Amino acid sequence: MVKGKSIGIISIKGGVGKTTSVINLAHVLANDFGKKVVVVDANFSSPNVALHLGAANNKYSIFDLLNGKVKLSDVIHEHEFGFHVLPGGMGNGFNSNANYMKLKEKVNQLKNHYDVVLLDSSPTLNNELLSTIVASDELYVVSTPDLPTLGTTLRAVKLARDKKMNINGLILNKVRSKNYELKSADMERLSGIPLVGVINDNVRVLEALSKVKPATMLNPNSDVSLAYKKIASKMLSLPYGEPKFHTKILGYLKDDFAKLKTHKWSKGLAYYK
Structure with a gap:
């Protein structure tokens, strides 16, 4: 039996879009590439996956699993978006007694049943993040194109290498292509991590x-969706088929219309400047 692989999505800074990237990658891996996917919320002290999926009221959480109270089959549930979820402990509080290093053992069990195990890590330099690094076959770091986040990205690189792990790729998120941003080539050169995808800042x-x-469900042909599909194809070492020109144009027009509506009705226009 061919095992699946575990992919850790990491950052050492909140607000870069790590959990958003995990959810969108899970969606395209399952629905565009036909893979059996499970998302593991390994952000133990501040879980966010359930909030992104509208499923915060779970009977059991990853804490119950790590403490040996339940089996994998008790805590994993299938989501309507086409992938499975092992939720964090939203509402259960932080459990300092959980043995986080057991995560690798549970992830190895999951790899017997799933093509891809996606881990959403803690954004803090602690044992939670270390448990994700140890449990992952591959690591991808999410960053935004600015100096403070680059600094935390370099810390993530050092931490992974200290654990004899390489970071397989850099996902550059919330890119506005402004002069004050670091260029993607500079981020790649300074971090020493191959760039696998650029996600533009997008109202969608x-x-x-x-x-x-x-977002990949809301508009499958937006620039954001196409970027996530390209990243997913690289994770799977599969060729990516670009959509036809008119399909891409329709996707861009749909995004532009959404931006116009937002500019008309939203008070938070500074976000787009």
Whole structure:
């Protein structure tokens, strides 16, 4: 039996779009590439996956699993978006007694049943993040194109290498292509991590969050969705088929219309400047 692989999505800074990336990657891996996917919320002290999926009221959480109170089959549930979820402990509080290093053991069990195990890590340099690094076959770091986040990205690189792990790719998120941003080539050169994808700053991501849906579902042909599909193809070492020109144009027009509506009705226009 061919085992699946575990992929850790990490950062050492909140607000870079790590959990958003996990959800969108899970959606395209399952629905566009036909893979059996499970998302593991390994952000033990501040879980966010359930909030992104509108499923915060779970009977059991990853704490119950790590403490040996339940089996994997008791805590994992299938989500309507096409993938499975091992939820964090939202509402259960932080459990310092959980043995986080057991995560690798549970992830190895999951790999017997899933093609891809996606781990959403803690954004803090602690044992929670270490448990994700140890449990992952591959690591991808999410960053934004600015100096403070680059600094934390370099810390993530050092931490992974200290554990004899390489970071397989850099996902550059919330890119506005402004002069004050670090260029993607500079981020790649300074971090020493191969760039696997650039996610443009897009109003559809915020709209998707408000609707508790992946952006890749809201507009499958937006620039954001196409970027996530390219990243997923690289994770799987599979060729990516670009959509036809008219399909891409329709996707861009749909995004532009959403931006116009937002500019007309939203008071938070500074976000787009």
